Amino acid sequence: MTDSVEKIAADLAKYLRREQELGTSLYFNEGIINKEPEADQDPFIADCSDFVAKAITQITPSTAAELSLEEKTTQLAELNKQVAACEQCKLAPGRTNTVFGTGNPDANIVFVGEAPGRDEDLQGKPFVGRSGQLLTKIISAIDYSRDDVFICNILKCRPPENRDPAKDEVQACEPFLQKQLEILQPKVICCLGRHAAMTLLRDKSSLKDMRLKAQFYQGIPVIVTYHPAALLRNPNWKRPCWDDVRKLKALHDELVNK
Ligand code: SF4
CATH class of the missing domain: 3.40.470.10 (Uracil-DNA glycosylase-like domain)
Incomplete structure (x- = not known):
């Protein structure tokens, strides 16, 4: 097995386990089991990156003292x-x-x-x-x-x-x-x-x-x-x-x- 096939197999096992935990077969059917996609190949990843980047710029740092x-x-x-x-x-x-x-x-x-x-x-x-x-x-x-x-x-x-x-x-x-x-x-x-x-x-x-x-x-x-x-x-x-x-x-x- 090449490294990349091993990686795909590991990703497959991971997502199937999560699929089983969440009780749905959608992940398998919708191809999320692919090896880690480039941002421009997976609309969700790109959308998620945009969401996170936008959210980070809008966070208001708390002025309250940090509690132990x-x-x-x-x-x-x-x-x-x-x-x-x-x-x-x-x-x-x-x-x-x-x-x-x-x-x-x-x-x-x-x-x-x-x-x-x-x-x-x-x-x-x-x-x-x-x-x-x-x-x-x-x-x-x-x-x-x-x-x-x-x-x-x-x-x-x-x-x-x-x-x-x-x-x-x-x-x-x-x-x-x-x-x-x-x-x-x-x-x-x-x-x-x-x-x-x-x-x-x-x-x-x-x-x-x-x-x-x-x-x-x-x-x-x-x-x-x-x-x-x-x-x-x-x-x-x-x-x-x-x-x-x-x-x-x-x-x-x-x-x-x-
Ligand atoms: S703790 Fe219970 S009784 Fe008190 S406001 Fe909340 S829901 Fe109402």
Whole structure:
């Protein structure tokens, strides 16, 4: 086997593994298994490079002092206590547990979803049901684990029957998320679904439109993609989601390595 055939075989194995993890055959069918393409041969790579380059020029450096891991851990624990005691909206009486968020307090990437579901309410942890398992696979497909990132939601209590968050609930709960992000100081935020994106970005566009824009929350770049629950309902969105998380990784790597 020549080096290049070995490389193609290795790439093939890698993409098939990811394909299996994400539960779709699109990558194979659409030829993404090719050896690393030149930018002008793969529209996605060129588009991704443009997106990342544009996003980098628009980042507003934070003026806040950088917190140590210890400071972040302490401040998050204190905030978690406030969330656990919160009764500021009508979701409080129906919850089993508040769901503050989990992961690395020093994470460079923060995933923000919509609200806890039944499993999350029972366990007090975000994304532990079926959609959580898919999120774990998405994160591992870009070579990270849940321990590398931080995962939370807009709402910290479960809406009944998993209905959409109400405006007054979002308004009541959003200060907790704002404080969380202020403490975490991530390099990149990934919004999972339209509700998370609408809340953080104050943008009422369609998810499809929001996905394609370089957007920012307090100067931090935000990648918008589908909520994993939506991917379970419509597997055709897994391919665009895969493109989004590749952009997320490219942007993260560029910011961390510069
Ligand atoms: S959803 Fe948020 S604001 Fe409402 S009770 Fe729970 S923690 Fe408080």
